[in-house]
Amino acid sequence: MKEKIFEPFKVKDIVFLAIISAVTLCTCAVMPLVASLQTVVFGIAQVVTGLQISVFFAIGLMKIRKPGALFIMALLTGLFQLLMAPPMFFSNIVVGLLIELLVILVFRGYKKDSAIFLAVLLYNPLSLPFNFLYNYLFGREAMAAVATRAPWVTVGMSLAVLAISALGAWIGIKISRELKKSGAMKK
Amino acid sequence: MSEKLLVKRPIYPVIGLFTSVLILVFGLITAKNIECIWYLGGMWLLFLAFGYWRSCLAILPVAAVLSAILAGITYAISKDVQSTYAAVNRILAVGIAVIPGLALSPISLVRNFSTLKIPRMITLGMMITLTFFPLLGGEVRQVREAMKTRGAGSFLSPQIFYRAFLIPLVMRLVNISDTLALSVETRGFTKDASACSVYKTVRIRPADLVFLLLALAGAGLVVVL
Numbered sequence: 001m002k003e004k005i006f007e008p009f010k011v012k013d014i015v016f017l018a019i020i021s022a023v024t025l026c027t028c029a030v031m032p033l034v035a036s037l038q039t040v041v042f043g044i045a046q047v048v049t050g051l052q053i054s055v056f057f058a059i060g061l062m063k064i065r066k067p068g069a070l071f072i073m074a075l076l077t078g079l080f081q082l083l084m085a086p087p088m089f090f091s092n093i094v095v096g097l098l099i100e101l102l103v104i105l106v107f108r109g110y111k112k113d114s115a116i117f118l119a120v121l122l123y124n125p126l127s128l129p130f131n132f133l134y135n136y137l138f139g140r141e142a143m144a145a146v147a148t149r150a151p152w153v154t155v156g157m158s159l160a161v162l163a164i165s166a167l168g169a170w171i172g173i174k175i176s177r178e179l180k181k182s183g184a185m186k187k
Numbered sequence: 188m189s190e191k192l193l194v195k196r197p198i199y200p201v202i203g204l205f206t207s208v209l210i211l212v213f214g215l216i217t218a219k220n221i222e223c224i225w226y227l228g229g230m231w232l233l234f235l236a237f238g239y240w241r242s243c244l245a246i247l248p249v250a251a252v253l254s255a256i257l258a259g260i261t262y263a264i265s266k267d268v269q270s271t272y273a274a275v276n277r278i279l280a281v282g283i284a285v286i287p288g289l290a291l292s293p294i295s296l297v298r299n300f301s302t303l304k305i306p307r308m309i310t311l312g313m314m315i316t317l318t319f320f321p322l323l324g325g326e327v328r329q330v331r332e333a334m335k336t337r338g339a340g341s342f343l344s345p346q347i348f349y350r351a352f353l354i355p356l357v358m359r360l361v362n363i364s365d366t367l368a369l370s371v372e373t374r375g376f377t378k379d380a381s382a383c384s385v386y387k388t389v390r391i392r393p394a395d396l397v398f399l400l401l402a403l404a405g406a407g408l409v410v411v412l
Binding site for chain 2: 009010014018020023032033059063075076079080176179
């Protein structure tokens with residue numbers, strides 16, 4: 001029998017994803033503290049928020065393994081970021097859509113843990129080129145210039161964001177596996 | 188979000204959100220200009236005049252502390268007064284932009300979205316996310332209390348943090364989510380938008396339009412001048 005890719009979301013799925021989004025937003029509250037350093041160090045915002053986002057998004061996807069779950073979390077966090085930083089809202093939406101598309105094409109959904117790992121791994125680092133392009137085209141010059149001023153720092157910070165996202169995704173998947181094994185987390 | 192900050196008759200929620208975005212965008216674009224501070228001051232006074240005095244006063248100490256910290260960091264890095272001035276303006280823009288959000292009850296926003304036929308998935312998600320912020324602090328406190336009772340050790344040790352804090356916290360989140368989902372479903376909250384009615388519809392008033400016009404005029408003036 002052919003396996004269905006798209007499954008409808010239930011109310012309990014939305015509730016869990018909304019709670020995870022709220023926790024992610026709260027843990028990202030450290031971001032404003034480094035906001036002024038964004039014109040000095042490339043990707044500093046992603047470095048300080050990468051771990052929290054990856055851990056909680058991985059937990060969200062481990063429980064709600066339905067295509068669109070990542071996009072819902074990105075949308076809900078983005079809606080609140082819209083009030084604080086509009087580019088982050090657009091970044092969330094575009095990156096969320098891209099990753100959903102990629103996961104559907106490659107893995108046909110989030111049934112495998114590797115699909116969740118890849119999706120979460122890419123979510124934060126993909127916002128780096130998006131933010132660079134946005135600032136280059138419409139934003140502040142200093143924000144775009146910081147990427148080209150010291151290319152080695154840019155490469156180093158991009159790798160750091162990738163490493164932090166991988167660590168977060170691994171921790172999130174590990175926590176979810178433990179909770180599933182103990183019976184605390186059900187489908 | 189404290190209930191003390193809520194306004195009895197808030198601005199039409201969508202107009203409030205639009206104004207927040209407007210303040211933020213124009214505040215960031217014109218942060219380096221001398222007029223920016225006048226624009227932000229004007230918007231703060233506008234909120235004050237429309238009954239948002241509690242939120243306006245509550246934001247002052249937060250904005251002052253954050254501005255001082257960021258101004259210090261920016262000046263230490265750049266040694267440039269103009270960059271420091273711009274950093275302060277950016278923080279003030281964010282602070283003033285959150286005023287309508289602070290004074291708006293989540294339910295008004297959800298009712299407004301429901302009236303506008305925005306998908307139930309988004310309104311439900313937003314309502315839960317908004318109402319969960321204050322709850323989360325309590326949950327974290329409870330887990331930390333449990334850690335102390337069990338004599339779990341230092342919060343700073345990664346292993347202890349993972350085993351004694353992160354796992355119980357996620358477990359609590361899962362349990363809360365299950366209970367909340369049950370509660371929402373038993374109250375007849377479905378994803379089907381056609382099967383629902385709005386208890387109190389939020390309507391646009393002439394005062395909302397006046398507010399919107401003044402906010403637009405402020406944004407226009409800061410660009411023209």
